Amino acid sequence: MVTAGPALPDAHRARRVAERVPDPELPMLTLADLGVLRDVETRADGTVVASLTPTYSGCPAMAEMRADVAARLRAAGYARVEIRTVLDPPWTSDWITESGRRKLAEHGIAPPGRAPRGPVPLVLSPTRPAVPCPRCGSRETEETSRFAATSCKALWRCRACREPFEYVKEI
Amino acid sequence: MSDDHVYLTLAEGHEDDTRWAYGTGFEDPLHGVDTTVPEGVDAAGLAAECVALADDALVGAQRLAEWITRAPELEEEVALANIGLDLLGQARLLYTRAGQADGTGRDEDAYAYFRDAADFRNVTLAELPGGDFAFTVVRLLVLSSWRLAHFRGLVDHPDPVLAAVAAKGAKELAYHRQYAAQWCVRLGDGTDESHRRMRAALEQVAPYLGELHTAHDVRDEVAADVRQVTDAAGLPLPVYRPRPGSGRAGEHTEHLAPLLTELQGIARAHPEATW
Numbered sequence: 001m002v003t004a005g006p007a008l009p010d011a012h013r014a015r016r017v018a019e020r021v022p023d024p025e026l027p028m029l030t031l032a033d034l035g036v037l038r039d040v041e042t043r044a045d046g047t048v049v050a051s052l053t054p055t056y057s058g059c060p061a062m063a064e065m066r067a068d069v070a071a072r073l074r075a076a077g078y079a080r081v082e083i084r085t086v087l088d089p090p091w092t093s094d095w096i097t098e099s100g101r102r103k104l105a106e107h108g109i110a111p112p113g114r115a116p117r118g119p120v121p122l123v124l125s126p127t128r129p130a131v132p133c134p135r136c137g138s139r140e141t142e143e144t145s146r147f148a149a150t151s152c153k154a155l156w157r158c159r160a161c162r163e164p165f166e167y168v169k170e171i
Numbered sequence: 172m173s174d175d176h177v178y179l180t181l182a183e184g185h186e187d188d189t190r191w192a193y194g195t196g197f198e199d200p201l202h203g204v205d206t207t208v209p210e211g212v213d214a215a216g217l218a219a220e221c222v223a224l225a226d227d228a229l230v231g232a233q234r235l236a237e238w239i240t241r242a243p244e245l246e247e248e249v250a251l252a253n254i255g256l257d258l259l260g261q262a263r264l265l266y267t268r269a270g271q272a273d274g275t276g277r278d279e280d281a282y283a284y285f286r287d288a289a290d291f292r293n294v295t296l297a298e299l300p301g302g303d304f305a306f307t308v309v310r311l312l313v314l315s316s317w318r319l320a321h322f323r324g325l326v327d328h329p330d331p332v333l334a335a336v337a338a339k340g341a342k343e344l345a346y347h348r349q350y351a352a353q354w355c356v357r358l359g360d361g362t363d364e365s366h367r368r369m370r371a372a373l374e375q376v377a378p379y380l381g382e383l384h385t386a387h388d389v390r391d392e393v394a395a396d397v398r399q400v401t402d403a404a405g406l407p408l409p410v411y412r413p414r415p416g417s418g419r420a421g422e423h424t425e426h427l428a429p430l431l432t433e434l435q436g437i438a439r440a441h442p443e444a445t446w
């Protein structure tokens with residue numbers, strides 16, 4: 001969404017600035033790759049309003065993302081910057097872009113599969129399909145921990161190349 | 172911009188160079204969200220519901236955090252810490268919403284750090300000492316299952332903020348329940364010793380189930396999850412023995428006050444401190 005009239009090209013430029021801000025926890029991704037930058041608009045008075053959505057309720061990087069986006073926009077010459085939090089609809093891992101998924105894999109992190117739709121059932125049998133190893137592509141992999149260094153990742157290991165790897169969970 | 176090295180870009184663009192790491196400048200987690208309470212919503216009731224659900228999460232997170240440096244394996248420590256962090260995030264959003272709804276404008280810290288035990292509305296199961304790892308995973312199973320079922324109902328709440336917090340929280344709680352359930356099965360179906368301790372943990376949790384369903388009646392959903400786990404683990408269903416008292420009415424066990432003393436100590440000793 002951009003305002004009509006002469007502000008238009010400027011809004012596009014502001015969006016490009018905000019889109020390039022790296023994620024603090026997965027810095028190979030931009031906030032646009034991660035799908036947490038919902039919107040950038042420019043008001044008639046020149047204020048740039050960037051909307052962010054948290055990945056997890058407890059994501060400790062949210063305040064940092066807000067500060068980073070504001071700082072980058074100010075550095076790009078926008079004097080008036082406003083950062084809004086958007087909670088609805090909630091972020092899901094499906095919001096990670098194709099380019100984001102490619103960058104994760106290039107950095108040895110397995111990208112998420114398709115996020116579950118509707119209520120997630122409790123499943124006790126190990127029916128989870130194997131995540132392919134981001135290094136060698138083997139499907140001879142196993143989960144070592146459902147939670148890794150951050151809530152959004154699980155820890156897996158590859159039996160073929162014997163390397164551990166992180167995996168961004170579908171949520 | 173040092174885009175040639177992804178980690179270097181993180182060191183740039185900070186407005187306050189005294190911060191040694193990100194996340195130290197806590198601010199309103201509902202920053203920029205429309206804070207209007209919709210017409211027709213009972214604001215006092217909304218605030219009370221948010222405080223109760225936030226207290227469950229804060230107290231539960233504190234008990235999980237006690238496992239840090241003490242969990243049986245590093246992976247479990249990281250998992251319990253992450254689950255606690257999710258709950259803490261839910262608590263921050265809910266306290267902030269409560270302060271908007273009750274008209275006091277109190278922030279999350281006012282609720283978390285500057286209320287006494289009698290003002291807390293968490294269910295008492297959340298405040299019991301962690302004790303055995305078996306008890307921790309049984310309690311986590313029950314509380315996650317209960318909170319998840321309740322949150323699934325709250326996604327249609329007329330307050331859009333509470334509905335959005337519930338929609339996001341439900342996704343997280345499904346992971347918590349899954350984690351707890353798998354440990355329950357592994358221990359219940361494990362050695363004689365782990366089986367014995369799982370049975371004891373189920374007995375210990377059973378008296379507190381009634382209180383959960385008085386607060387939010389989702390007994391069918393919780394019973395289905397518990398039965399699925401006990402069947403898979405070869406464990407008996409816990410015998411229902413209700414105990415008197417309700418955390419939702421401010422009636423707590425003797426365990427809450429010491430937990431709060433530890434949680435609130437620094438904030439109360441240095442009320443103006445930021446970190």
Ligand SMILES: [Zn+2]
Pocket residue numbers: 133134135136137138158159160161162163
């Ligand atoms: Zn491999």
